[in-house]
Amino acid sequence: MLLFGVRHVSRTGLPRCMVGRLHRNMTSLPSHYTIPSTGHRIPAIALGVWQAKPNEVGEAVKTALKAGYRHIDGAWIYRNEAEVGQALRDSGVPREDVWITSKLWNTFHAPEDIEPTLDDSLAKLGTEYLDMYLIHWPVAKKDGQPYDKDLTENPYPTWQKLEEMVEKGKVRNIGVSNFNIRRLENLTANPLKIKPAVNQVEISYWVPQVELLKWAKENDLLLEAYSPLGSTGRVGDTLAVPEVKEIAQELGMTPAQVVISWHIQRGTVVLPKSVTPSRVVENLQVRALPPALFDKLEEAATSHKPYPRLNPSKGWGLDFDIFD
Numbered sequence: 001m002l003l004f005g006v007r008h009v010s011r012t013g014l015p016r017c018m019v020g021r022l023h024r025n026m027t028s029l030p031s032h033y034t035i036p037s038t039g040h041r042i043p044a045i046a047l048g049v050w051q052a053k054p055n056e057v058g059e060a061v062k063t064a065l066k067a068g069y070r071h072i073d074g075a076w077i078y079r080n081e082a083e084v085g086q087a088l089r090d091s092g093v094p095r096e097d098v099w100i101t102s103k104l105w106n107t108f109h110a111p112e113d114i115e116p117t118l119d120d121s122l123a124k125l126g127t128e129y130l131d132m133y134l135i136h137w138p139v140a141k142k143d144g145q146p147y148d149k150d151l152t153e154n155p156y157p158t159w160q161k162l163e164e165m166v167e168k169g170k171v172r173n174i175g176v177s178n179f180n181i182r183r184l185e186n187l188t189a190n191p192l193k194i195k196p197a198v199n200q201v202e203i204s205y206w207v208p209q210v211e212l213l214k215w216a217k218e219n220d221l222l223l224e225a226y227s228p229l230g231s232t233g234r235v236g237d238t239l240a241v242p243e244v245k246e247i248a249q250e251l252g253m254t255p256a257q258v259v260i261s262w263h264i265q266r267g268t269v270v271l272p273k274s275v276t277p278s279r280v281v282e283n284l285q286v287r288a289l290p291p292a293l294f295d296k297l298e299e300a301a302t303s304h305k306p307y308p309r310l311n312p313s314k315g316w317g318l319d320f321d322i323f324d
């Protein structure tokens with residue numbers, strides 16, 4: 001099978017003006033993107049570790065690093081940072097060669113709560129700094145309490161504290177996750193010292209996020225695609241999409257490789273999760289789809305009926321929809 005891992009393809013980050021654009025004519029996929037606000041180079045593929053259980057997440061991280069991944073997408077709430085950190089140290093890969101992302105949980109948005117929870121993540125991961133720290137969800141809510149309306153609607157005080165964490169050297173880049181366009185515009189209407197580096201959102205065949213992708217391109221914001229294979233509940237459906245299967249057959253790739261390649265070709269970072277060693281390796285072997293095949297998959301993904309996305313609003317007892 002003639003496939004190329006991202007580490008073997010062009011190492012040039014995308015020019016600022018191309019971030020978020022659909023790259024139908026690419027002949028090779030970028031291994032990294034350049035973050036417009038800092039110029040830092042972020043690897044295009046990460047191993048996602050949500051729902052990676054104890055005693056399996058560490059092995060997955062070690063398999064990934066051995067296979068060539070240099071980007072781990074984690075979060076404080078995944079409750080596996082200590083095992084991830086141990087695996088990073090055991091791997092022997094120098095700390096500065098790996099991009100580590102963690103996320104600020106909803107209960108810690110008050111400025112005084114941020115540095116202690118960040119320090120907890122740093123201690124568990126066994127590192128002095130994070131490459132990226134994201135506001136995990138646009139909801140400020142302590143357990144058992146109503147949500148903080150002011151801080152949820154305008155998270156500027158949270159953001160200012162995150163900027164301070166950058167100044168202190170504990171974090172290199174800050175960004176957001178699960179923000180819609182309205183929330184991005186609200187946040188960036190404040191006099192930010194540092195613009196959000198990324199917005200990490202659900203993007204998949206089922207939730208292609210065409211409008212957000214267009215907005216991100218126009219506003220120089222990099223998107224990260226979470227649940228890129230459709231997440232546990234829909235991965236089987238994604239890999240069985242006729243267009244995905246046909247393209248895989250034609251190019252001698254697996255369906256998962258076709259989907260992951262398509263994400264990068266759309267201009268987003270992609271975060272597939274797997275704890276299965278063969279799949280961890282498989283998911284890194286990507287290549288650009290020929291324009292006609294890219295267009296075929298893009299057309300299929302953007303023309304089916306809308307599918308519900310991950311939305312915890314009700315489960316968290318909120319009286320509003322997070323995505324409104």
Ligand SMILES: NC(=O)c1ccc[n+]([C@@H]2O[C@H](COP(=O)([O-])OP(=O)(O)OC[C@H]3O[C@@H](n4cnc5c(N)ncnc54)[C@H](OP(=O)(O)O)[C@@H]3O)[C@@H](O)[C@H]2O)c1
Nearest residue numbers: 048049050226227228229230231232256272273274275276
């Ligand atoms: N910011 C947020 O709010 C947020 C929300 C959700 C997710 N995320 C991030 O995004 C990452 C990925 O999202 P996700 O875990 O929801 O979904 P996903 O990566 O789309 O799907 C993961 C599922 O696909 C399976 N899988 C992986 N590679 C496969 C392959 N090559 N062939 C067949 N099956 C394969 C995995 O199984 P095995 O593991 O058993 O191999 C697992 O069941 C998370 O780990 C997390 O880092 C962020």
